[in-house]
Amino acid sequence: MTLGGAPAAARLDRESRVAQGDHEALRLWLRLLACTTLIETSVRSALRRDFDCTLPRLDLMSKLERHPEGLRMGELSRRMMVTGGNVTGITDQLVKEGLVTREAPPDDRRACVVKLTPTGRKALLRMAEAQAAWVARLFAGLSAAECRQLHALLAKLKASATASARSEAA
């Protein structure tokens, strides 16, 4: 999401005083965003179609899968990658469907820990499998070598963006 796509950016660019290198980076960012949005939209729609499931719901279940000991509601909220999902509402629904449990741990009766049930775990595995297959279809136009190259460049970008964000915050 940003300046309305590359054409707008290019036009704005001619009028404002954006340096050439900055302009290239902005175009690259718009391209990156377009790819992400395209894939995310496709995954969301397949998830709804095949599993009647939403991304925040899948995200929440995945977080629990990584923590067999369970997560408190606050931790769960912090770990969610999707914004806009209502963690309490999703959890209530999953409890109702028998996919997660919510219980107070013996050492702290005031806290509330959410865990994936065996049924929930199986449901998650099925969705993970399907998701991998959908995503593979979306990437099908790239050769194995191109995928490796893209992976390496994105690793470099991740490191660069992390370093830059850190120095901004410092």
Added chain:
Amino acid sequence: MTLGGAPAAARLDRESRVAQGDHEALRLWLRLLACTTLIETSVRSALRRDFDCTLPRLDLMSKLERHPEGLRMGELSRRMMVTGGNVTGITDQLVKEGLVTREAPPDDRRACVVKLTPTGRKALLRMAEAQAAWVARLFAGLSAAECRQLHALLAKLKASATASARSEAA
């Protein structure tokens, strides 16, 4: 946003029956998503810090910049790339600040067209300039050649994902 990051995906992968190629695509998708989220978070925070502006607000102003003739509220909503932004609320606020106007066109008094004012356009140009500079800093770890390579690979991915999404829909 998705299956809780690459480690979880790898673990799920061993237990479920995800094909090797599918697994690579999933890892690539998670990496792409991580980069996008990192950059978007950084841009959001700089936008707030330096311009007291949000992404949906910038998005809306950018859409209007591309349409000097103005956009109806419905069109504006459809064109927004950011979800969760309240188009009516943002427009009300921008009208109050003199950055956009909302008026009924002479040929259809019931419709309502939103336009960027000259002041709004200037404000948008300043933000566009700053955004390009922020983004350039985030990409600073990549050489010009690597940026070109990444751009080309993302173009290929965009084409592949578009074709796949189209054949799914057909």
